[in-house]
Every structure is written in structure tokens, then in C-alpha cells.
Amino acid sequence: MAFDIKGILSPFKALNQMGKHPHTVKFPYEEKVTAPRYRGLHFNDLEECIGCGTCSTICQNKAIDMINIEGIDPSSGDTGLRPRVDNGRCCWCALCVEVCPTGSLSLTTDYIYVTEDADSFLWTPGVDNPEGKEKKSFVSDSEHSLLEYARVPMRELEGSERVKSFAEVVLGYSEEEARKEAERCIGCGICTDNCPVHMHIPEYINAIAHGNDEDAIRIIYDNNPLGETCGKVCTRRCEEICAISKRGEPVAIRWLKRYATERAANEEMVKEIVNPTILPPNGHSVGIIGAGPSGLTAAYYLAMRGFNVEIYESKAHAGGMIMYGIPKYRLPLDSIDKQIEYMESIGVKIHYNTMVGKDVTLEELHQKHEAVFVGIGFEKPYSIGLTNEEAEGSIQAVNFLRAINSDKHVEIGDKVVVIGGGNVAIDAARVSRRLGADVTILYRRRVQDMPADWEEIEGAEDEGVHIKPQAIPLELITNENGRVVAIKYANAEMVPDPKGGRPRPKIIEGDEHIIETTAVIGAIGQEADYSFISEKIKSQIEIKRGRIVVNESQQTGVEWLFAGGDIANNRADAISAIADGFRATKGIEKFILNKEN
Amino acid sequence: MREKETTIYLGPQHPGITGNMMVKLKVTGDTIVSAETHVGYLHRAFEKLMEARTWLQCFPIVCRICVPEPDPNEENLSRVIEEIEGREVPERAKYIRVLVLELSRLATYLLWMGGQSGSMGLYTMPQWTVGDRDYILDLFEQLTGGRVYHMYIWPGGVRRDLPEGFGDKVLKVMDYLEKRLKDYDDLLFNNALFYKRAKGVGVIDKAKAQEWGVVGAPLRGCGIKHDVRIDEPYEVYDKLNFIVPTYEGGDVWARAMVRRQEFEQSISIVRQVIENMPGGDFYNKIPNPLNWRVPPGDAYVKTESARGEFGYYAVSDGSLKPRRVHARGPAYVHGVSLLERILQGANIADVSFIMNSLGTCPPEIER
Structure with a gap:
């Protein structure tokens, strides 16, 4: 290698390369065949997609937004939205594919898109390229997905141990387990649609994931004063439609709620953490029949809004079915006591051993209170x-x-x-x-x-x-x-x-x-026992298949009479009763305050 | 006749380098009296962008810090996070990473050969090397799904396992490139004109090189043996046999010779990696990226890129996003401060030639 004659002649050897076919593709005369793993234009399987929007959340270029598609309506577990990709922003990193919980989103072998219309860079994968289904290349199966599909297992007593006593079967998550489980959540919020109360599920799970248990408690109590009960025995419709459940085990929403609410060991701690804003007495009074989940919920939120709330409970203990129907190995007494005592501490009054129809009549309650809420449950087998x-x-x-x-x-x-x-x-x-x-x-x-x-x-x-x-x-x-x-x-x-x-x-x-x-x-x-309702009132309300018909504010045919819980919904679970109580709060408040004006 | 001093604005478009920058030259006749670099035409602000993104969202960005050679950026970001987090990387993933990094080095050197010869008017060479680089890009496409931006090395390992029969395909390409090296020698490295153009041009003072922060082939071309792969081995470089070539002279020629020999070393490393590729996992999964918090801490890691030592410093405050990520690449030193010094006394026609030999990469300067 020097400046010599050899070095001058050597480059001429390049001539022997003339006429050789190059390796590169002669576009457009030749088509490039892309690799089986190629990251080309998006394809979305519209049937599989549930519109959770995780693709849009992870996109670091903000190239994906969620839009309504004609013919796809929102339904339980499906927002009805589908991702639209701005191909002018997309960098084909495929993070959207890696975090898609359903696996509906993929990238294809297609890579050429030519247009003069800048707006047409906005593509709705699956709608604009239905043929992409046959060209899927970069896909995320559950092995490669960035999401965790396995739930953190819940520790329980052994079967042989359990039958020896009424000790609680479920042992609850440790702090570390709860954080790990909460981290699985993608925060899409699809679950909230299926929750009768529409609890702020992604928010409190996010708080748990980031170590803010007290925030989680506050978020839970925002629309559910029996969060701890739900944390133990909820029928958890939320988990049925959890986006993660499409390919794995749903996030343990119920157990996480249980974890958070149990961080407050007693009613004083609950009060200190929740620190509810209780409005000064407004001079109005509401009577509630039955201290079950619906009655307690209505009482709690009405008391916070300044109403004088009195609950009439036929038994010696509050809780209704959660107290008397659910065995103590699922929901221990001290947990119920903690929740009831907290409610009493913010001003809810409960008259125990007071049977409406025997100790006091419905008419008398109406004279004493401006509105009456009935949440007596189904107790007659x-x-x-x-x-x-x-x-x-x-x-x-x-x-x-x-x-x-x-x-x-x-x-x-x-x-x-x-x-x-x-x-x-x-x-x-x-x-x-x-x-x-x-x-x-x-x-x-x-x-x-x-x-x-x-x-x-x-x-x-x-x-x-x-x-x-x-x-x-x-x-x-x-x-x-x-x-x-x-x-x-x-x-x-x-x-x-x-x-x-x-x-x-x-x-x-x-x-x-x-x-x-x-x-x-x-x-x-x-079924319910309606014997305490007089014939006159019965004639004004409608009872269909054993249940009282109510409007969206839980109001019956009699304007001052509201109903909720098992006697008003056919779901017959605690969370639906809580939802009824929550709705009734607003209905009763509106009814009383409107009447005043 | 006394020649008058003139100012020439060279750039921001340049032959032979990727990205845009401008060099303001003061010349008398054909000789450069002083050079002043002007960057800012790209202003990409990657480091700042990363502060507004979650840790995983940074990963599609960093590869864009250097267009021809994105992989060391992915490697550095991954390793700096793993360092802070204490995350283990499976052995197989380490081998795959080395495979990617060496393939990337080969692809970069092919592009450099094209650029280096193109900047002196030898246009056949880029036709060849860019074409041959496509063989490597094909491999990347099969492995990662992307040809240029691979977005493949990520925290915890790599994104996908090797596809079926990938090792054989890699070996075939290595055999081909080894054979082609002979043609490259004939056309470029044994070319008397290249020798004449490169010898004694763009000389870096050996005594000053390290003081100035010169790294990579330019430093080794000064006869100083410095390579992160040997000095502070990462991944599995300590298990591989290769030499670090050095060359005396500090000029464009020496740098070219160093890269020419490293090309052979990389082919050898790739072969060793394929031969010794262990089984097992390729990925130690990170938590759900939407909730992934990297524990508080900071770390500095470095990688030997084709252009020299490439370091990343990252600080985590324990949140979802990095507090700070700093990329310390060779381009700033080489393409700004060093270039301004060694252009003095050079010819105008050599500016692009010298810039190319230093591995100047404006996107990385404006990271």
C-alpha cells in the first residue's frame, strides 16, 4: 500500500464487476419481499380490538388517536373506539403492538403508501386496509407482549385448615404483592363501565402501584363507603371485562381494593385518611329502612351533604345481607364493624331492633322525614x-x-x-x-x-x-x-x-x-317482604316480579319514597345495592331541595 | 501576487456525512487559514425529549441520534437503565446484542467506505458498499423487523429471538463480505490515488489526541490502543478473541487502515458469536411499561461504536420518566473542536474528506 504502479493499476480491477446484477431491488420494476417479522403499516383486527386505547397511550410520537367507527357501537367491555394512525408521525417502533392487550394490533409486510392528500396519512388500520389481515408480520403474542398476563396469586388458608374455624380464608396481598399486581394495570378504564357504581378503578390501582395507599383509600371512598366489603366479597363485574383478561388473568381489582382499604386499620384511621368534607346541617331529614349496603350508602353520602339521616334496622346489627347473609370466613365481623362505626362517626344515626311495620309505620316515617329510602333486601326464602x-x-x-x-x-x-x-x-x-x-x-x-x-x-x-x-x-x-x-x-x-x-x-x-x-x-x-307497606301506598307503586319499579334516581311511584338494593335491581349483589344507594343520594337531594324552592 | 483572505461557507449540505452542518472557512487561495463549525440545522433535542417520555418511550428515540449506526444508542440506553435498576440480562441476549453491534459496525464501515471515497470523487465505491450494506440490512430486517432503525436492543435483553436459520444466513453474508474485501482493497485501500490523497492529510497530533478527547479509529490511527471492548469489556466481549488494530500517522490514511482491519476483526467476532450462541431466554421482561419506575440513581455506561467511545449518562428520580439522559458521543469532539483544529492548513477539497474520516455525525452533535 503505497503510491506505486501497483496502486495505480489496482483500481482498474473494478472493471470485472461490470454487468453484475446488484443485490438491491430495482424499484419499481422489482418488488421487495419483506421479512416475516417486518414492521410495516398497521393492521387492526376490528373484532378483537376493544378500544382500550393502550396503543395510543404508549405511542411516543402521539401518532395514534382513538376514533368512533361507523358500525361499531360501544358495549360492555368495548369502548366502540378504534385506533387511527397518523402515518406521517408514526416511526414503526411497534410499541403499540407490544402493549396491545388483545393482540388485535399488528404491523404488516406492506410498506408503500403514496398519496398527494396529506390528510389521507391518517389511517384507521383494519378499516382502510382490510387486506392487511393476510399480511400480518410483526405481532405480539403473549410470550413477547410487554404486559403481564399472570396474576399475583392470592394466599389462602389450606382447605383442611379452613374447615376448622370461621377464620378468613383469603389472607390478602402483602405490600409488595399489591404493588406488583397493581403494576399490571394498563389504566384503560374499561372496567369502570361494568362497575354498577363506576368506581374510579384505574385511579386507585394507579395509586397503589405507585405506593400511594392513602390516595387509593380516598379515591375508593369517593363513591363507595363500603369499599372494604367490596374488596372482600364483590362480584367484581369489572374483572369480567378487564382488558388483560382477553389473553390472561384479569387484574385482581377486588383484591387490590381489599388491600388498600385494609391499610386503614380502624375507623379513626379511615376518618383521618378520607377526611370527608361534611356540610353543615341543612335542616332536612331522610329516613332509611334497612341498614344494608344500599341504605348505608345513601345514608353516608346524604349525611355528608348535611342531611339528618336516620336508619331503621330491624336487627341488632347493621349490614343487612353482608352482616347476616355472608359467612364470616369471607367477611369478618370486625371489618363490618369498622365500616359501620366510621359511618356513625360522620353522623349517620341507626335505630337498631326497630322493625318498620311493627315498631313504627311507614306513614309515621313519612311524617318525620321528608323522604324515605327503602333498602330491605330479599330475606324471605x-x-x-x-x-x-x-x-x-x-x-x-x-x-x-x-x-x-x-x-x-x-x-x-x-x-x-x-x-x-x-x-x-x-x-x-x-x-x-x-x-x-x-x-x-x-x-x-x-x-x-x-x-x-x-x-x-x-x-x-x-x-x-x-x-x-x-x-x-x-x-x-x-x-x-x-x-x-x-x-x-x-x-x-x-x-x-x-x-x-x-x-x-x-x-x-x-x-x-x-x-x-x-x-x-x-x-x-x-324474595322481599313488603307487608309493612300499606295498601294505599302499594297501589301507587309498581311491583314487578317481586321488585319495586324505580326511575333513574331510584324514586318509586310515590315521590317521597325511594328504593334500592335487591328489591329494586335484579343483580342482587352488594355493589349494585351500593350503586342504587349512591344514585338515590342524588335523587333524594334533588327531590328535597327542589321541593324547598 | 499576494492572495486575499476569503470567507467560504461550506455546507450545510455536505457530501460524505450524514446530516447537516456548516463549516465557515477563511481561506487564502486553496489553503484554509481557520475553520469555524456551525451546527444547529437539525436541532433535534433528543435529550430533552426523553425527559418528557416514559423510560420505554425513549427507546424508539435514541436510535435516531445516529442514523447510520443506531444500535450503540439502543445498547447504551438499555445498559444504563439496567445498571441503575440492577436488572440481569440473559446470556443469550448478550450474545445477540454483540451480534447486532458488530453487524452494525460492519454496516457503518461500509457506509464510511462509500462516503470516504465519494468525498474524493471515487463514486464506484459507494455504489458497491451501499449495495453490500443491504445484505446486512436484510439481516437486520429479518432479525428486528426494521432495516435502518432496529429498535431491537431494549432493557432486559433483546426484543425477539433469532429467527429460524438466522446464524447460517449471517455466516453466508460474512463469507461474502470477506470475499468482497479483496475488491474494496483493489479499488480503495490499494489505490495509489487514495494513498496520495489521504497520507499526511488531517493529521491529529498524537501527543494531544487524548487530551483533546479523541476516541475510536482516529485515536487508534495515532498509534494509541484504546477500545472500550477491550479496556472495559461489556456484554460478552471478554469471551471473544479479537485484536485492536492501531496505525501510526494520525492522518486520514491511518484512520482508513485502522477501519479496514477492524472490518476483518468484526467479521471474526460475528462468526465467534454465531458459533458460541448459547440457548435460553433472550429477554428478562420489564414490568408493564406504563407503570415502570426505574429506582432512583444514576449511571454511566459506554460502548465502542464504529465512530469511537459512546457513553450514556442517565439519572432517575424514581419516577416513570428519566430525570436526565445525556449522550456523550464522539461526534461533538471530532466534528466540532477537533475538526476546527485540523482543518487549519488543509485544502478546501479535503474538508469533506477529513470530516468523513473523523466520523462526523451532526445528528449526534445536536442530540
Whole structure:
């Protein structure tokens, strides 16, 4: 390598390269075939997409916005929005693909887009390029996705340990576990649509994720004064539509709420943290019948707004079904006490052992208060409709649970049969296990048809409850003393419903069996007892299928009478009752203050 | 006749370098009396942009700090975060990262060869090397999904595993490039005209080089052995066999010779990496990026890029976004302060030639 003759001649060797075909593509005469992993133009599977907007959140170029698409309407678990990409801003980093919880968004092998119209750089993937479905290249499967699809497992007592006592089964998240679980949330807020109360779920989860537990508590109490109850026993419709659940386990919203609310160890701490603004007394008064979730919620928010609120509760303890219906291994007494005491501390008055219709009439309440809210719940059990139903040893689940939760003794012996498939049936079965009995649940349909929570069903099975599905009880057999000693049932097969509904059980003729038992617990549903409402008022309100018809403010046909909870909604769970109470707060306030003007 | 001093504004468009900058030259005749660099035509403010983005959102930005060689930026950002966080990176990911970094070095050197020869009027060379670089870009496309901006090395490892049969494809390209090196020698490195143009041009004073902060091939071209891969090995460079070539002279020629030999070393490293590629995970997953907080702390990491030592300093205050990220690349030293010194006495025709030999990269100066 120097300035010599060799160095002068050497470059001429390049001539031997003449005429060689270059490696590069001769565009536009040749088409470039892109790699199977190529990051080209976007494609969105419109059916899979739920419009959560995570793609838009992560985009560091702000190239994605969420827009309405004709023909796609919002529905439960789908905002109805779809991403639109500004190809003039996009840098094809594909972070949007990596964080798409449903996996609907992908990049394709297409990379050429030519237009004279600058506005047409705005593309709605999937709408503007339906052919992209066949060209998907850069996709994020759950292995590569940046989201965490596995839930932080909840620690629980072992099944064999649980049946020894009424100790709480769920042990709760530690701080570290809660932070880790909360970090999984993408904050899309789709869950809030399905929550009857529309709790601020992404906000309180975000607070937990970032270590601000007290903020989380304040956010929870903003529209739910029974957050701790919901943290333990909520039916969590939110989790059903969690965006993460499309490809993995939903964020444990209920357990995170439980974690946050339990950070306040007692009612003083709750009060200190929530620090509610209580308006001075406004001179108005509201009567509430029943200290269940709906009544307590209405009372709490009305009291905060300066109303004089008095609750009339027929029993010795407040809480309604959460106190008397839910077993203590799911919702311990001290937790209920903490929540009730906090409410009393901000001015909610509760008259215990005061039965409306007996100790005081509805008319008297109307004279005393400007508005009355009824939240009495469904406490009257349906008859199971079998011969010998009235015999000794035949018990109704709600009565049984109420007695056990009131520390009373119930003689059930050592072999119990529970009839039903809802949460009450499972509760009765699991309580019976704790009382030392062998328990069999007879249910008409299949296990997957049971209305009870799957976690409850699993919990029951872990504790040794035997579930006998497709079994239709026929009669209770009594001994000479008139006590139930056995139950006769028939096996059933599932036949399609001629009306197109879910399959129905049909008795298999001759396939009848008898189980010996010391007690039969019926749990096939409850109804309300409206005997305290006078005929005159009853004639002015509408009762449909056992439930009082109310408007969007929970107001009945009688303008001063409001209703909520199980008697007004058919969801029959605590969170729906809380939602009713919350709505009634606004309805009652509007009714009273408008009347004043 | 006494020649009058004239001012020439060279740029902001330049042959042979990527990005725009201007050099204000005071010349008498053809000889440069003084040079003053003017940057600011790009004003990309990456460092500031990063302060407004979450940690992961920074990752598609940093590769744009250097267009021809984006990967050291991805490597640095990833490693600086891992350093602060204490995040482990799987062994396989480390090997894949070295593979990407060396392929990137080869691609950059190919582009440099084209630029270096193009800036002296030898236009056949860029046709070849840019074409051959496409073989490497094809590999990148198959591995990462992107040809130029790969966005592939990220905190915790790499984004995707090697595709099926990727190693063989890489080896094939290495064989091809090794064969082509002979042609490059014939056309450029053994070219007497190139020798004549490059020898003694753009000389960096060996005694001053380190004091001025010169790094990479320009420093090794002064006969000083300095390479982060050897001095402070990162990833798996300590498990690989390669030499760091040095050359005396400090001129464009010496720098070209250093890069020419490093080209061979990189081919060897790529082969070793493919041969020793371990199995296992390629990624130690970060938490949900929307809630990912890097613990408070700071760190400085450095990588040997094709243009020299490339460092990143990052500070985290424990929030979702970096408090500060600073990219310390070679371009500022080489392309601004060093260039102004060594242009003195050079010819106007050599300005682009010298700029190219220093690895001047305006986007990185204006990071």
C-alpha cells in the first residue's frame, strides 16, 4: 500500500464487476419481499380490538388517536373506539403492538403508501386496509407482549385448615404483592363501565402501584363507603371485562381494593385518611329502612351533604345481607364493624331492633322525614316445594346463615344436603363444613351453569363439599318422629331448550336415589317482604316480579319514597345495592331541595 | 501576487456525512487559514425529549441520534437503565446484542467506505458498499423487523429471538463480505490515488489526541490502543478473541487502515458469536411499561461504536420518566473542536474528506 504502479493499476480491477446484477431491488420494476417479522403499516383486527386505547397511550410520537367507527357501537367491555394512525408521525417502533392487550394490533409486510392528500396519512388500520389481515408480520403474542398476563396469586388458608374455624380464608396481598399486581394495570378504564357504581378503578390501582395507599383509600371512598366489603366479597363485574383478561388473568381489582382499604386499620384511621368534607346541617331529614349496603350508602353520602339521616334496622346489627347473609370466613365481623362505626362517626344515626311495620309505620316515617329510602333486601326464602318441607331438619339457608352469623346454635347433625347452586347455597354448604358436617350440594343443572362465583365453587370443593350436579330433589323422607332422615332425588339429563335458552334438566325416569341426611338446607332464592307497606301506598307503586319499579334516581311511584338494593335491581349483589344507594343520594337531594324552592 | 483572505461557507449540505452542518472557512487561495463549525440545522433535542417520555418511550428515540449506526444508542440506553435498576440480562441476549453491534459496525464501515471515497470523487465505491450494506440490512430486517432503525436492543435483553436459520444466513453474508474485501482493497485501500490523497492529510497530533478527547479509529490511527471492548469489556466481549488494530500517522490514511482491519476483526467476532450462541431466554421482561419506575440513581455506561467511545449518562428520580439522559458521543469532539483544529492548513477539497474520516455525525452533535 503505497503510491506505486501497483496502486495505480489496482483500481482498474473494478472493471470485472461490470454487468453484475446488484443485490438491491430495482424499484419499481422489482418488488421487495419483506421479512416475516417486518414492521410495516398497521393492521387492526376490528373484532378483537376493544378500544382500550393502550396503543395510543404508549405511542411516543402521539401518532395514534382513538376514533368512533361507523358500525361499531360501544358495549360492555368495548369502548366502540378504534385506533387511527397518523402515518406521517408514526416511526414503526411497534410499541403499540407490544402493549396491545388483545393482540388485535399488528404491523404488516406492506410498506408503500403514496398519496398527494396529506390528510389521507391518517389511517384507521383494519378499516382502510382490510387486506392487511393476510399480511400480518410483526405481532405480539403473549410470550413477547410487554404486559403481564399472570396474576399475583392470592394466599389462602389450606382447605383442611379452613374447615376448622370461621377464620378468613383469603389472607390478602402483602405490600409488595399489591404493588406488583397493581403494576399490571394498563389504566384503560374499561372496567369502570361494568362497575354498577363506576368506581374510579384505574385511579386507585394507579395509586397503589405507585405506593400511594392513602390516595387509593380516598379515591375508593369517593363513591363507595363500603369499599372494604367490596374488596372482600364483590362480584367484581369489572374483572369480567378487564382488558388483560382477553389473553390472561384479569387484574385482581377486588383484591387490590381489599388491600388498600385494609391499610386503614380502624375507623379513626379511615376518618383521618378520607377526611370527608361534611356540610353543615341543612335542616332536612331522610329516613332509611334497612341498614344494608344500599341504605348505608345513601345514608353516608346524604349525611355528608348535611342531611339528618336516620336508619331503621330491624336487627341488632347493621349490614343487612353482608352482616347476616355472608359467612364470616369471607367477611369478618370486625371489618363490618369498622365500616359501620366510621359511618356513625360522620353522623349517620341507626335505630337498631326497630322493625318498620311493627315498631313504627311507614306513614309515621313519612311524617318525620321528608323522604324515605327503602333498602330491605330479599330475606324471605322461597319454599323448596317438596313434601315434608316443614319437617324438623329442613332449614332455609338464609335463616341458617343468619343464625350462625348471630352466634346461635343450629342443629344440623353430621350429614347435610344443600339444595341450590347460587352463592347462598355455597355459603350454606361451606358453613356446614365448618360445623363438622359432610356436605352434598344437589343442583339441577351442570356445574358450569351454577350462578355461584367459580372461586366460591372451587373453595367449596377444596373444603370437601361434594357437588352433585343434574340432581333434582323429589321428596324429603322423615322418620317416625317427623324428622328429616333422607332426601330422594332423581338424576337428570340436559335437553336443549325449545325456546333457544340454556339447556334444561329433564328427569331420567327410574334413575332415583336416596341420600341419608341429618339436615336439608334449601337455597333456591329469596324474595322481599313488603307487608309493612300499606295498601294505599302499594297501589301507587309498581311491583314487578317481586321488585319495586324505580326511575333513574331510584324514586318509586310515590315521590317521597325511594328504593334500592335487591328489591329494586335484579343483580342482587352488594355493589349494585351500593350503586342504587349512591344514585338515590342524588335523587333524594334533588327531590328535597327542589321541593324547598 | 499576494492572495486575499476569503470567507467560504461550506455546507450545510455536505457530501460524505450524514446530516447537516456548516463549516465557515477563511481561506487564502486553496489553503484554509481557520475553520469555524456551525451546527444547529437539525436541532433535534433528543435529550430533552426523553425527559418528557416514559423510560420505554425513549427507546424508539435514541436510535435516531445516529442514523447510520443506531444500535450503540439502543445498547447504551438499555445498559444504563439496567445498571441503575440492577436488572440481569440473559446470556443469550448478550450474545445477540454483540451480534447486532458488530453487524452494525460492519454496516457503518461500509457506509464510511462509500462516503470516504465519494468525498474524493471515487463514486464506484459507494455504489458497491451501499449495495453490500443491504445484505446486512436484510439481516437486520429479518432479525428486528426494521432495516435502518432496529429498535431491537431494549432493557432486559433483546426484543425477539433469532429467527429460524438466522446464524447460517449471517455466516453466508460474512463469507461474502470477506470475499468482497479483496475488491474494496483493489479499488480503495490499494489505490495509489487514495494513498496520495489521504497520507499526511488531517493529521491529529498524537501527543494531544487524548487530551483533546479523541476516541475510536482516529485515536487508534495515532498509534494509541484504546477500545472500550477491550479496556472495559461489556456484554460478552471478554469471551471473544479479537485484536485492536492501531496505525501510526494520525492522518486520514491511518484512520482508513485502522477501519479496514477492524472490518476483518468484526467479521471474526460475528462468526465467534454465531458459533458460541448459547440457548435460553433472550429477554428478562420489564414490568408493564406504563407503570415502570426505574429506582432512583444514576449511571454511566459506554460502548465502542464504529465512530469511537459512546457513553450514556442517565439519572432517575424514581419516577416513570428519566430525570436526565445525556449522550456523550464522539461526534461533538471530532466534528466540532477537533475538526476546527485540523482543518487549519488543509485544502478546501479535503474538508469533506477529513470530516468523513473523523466520523462526523451532526445528528449526534445536536442530540
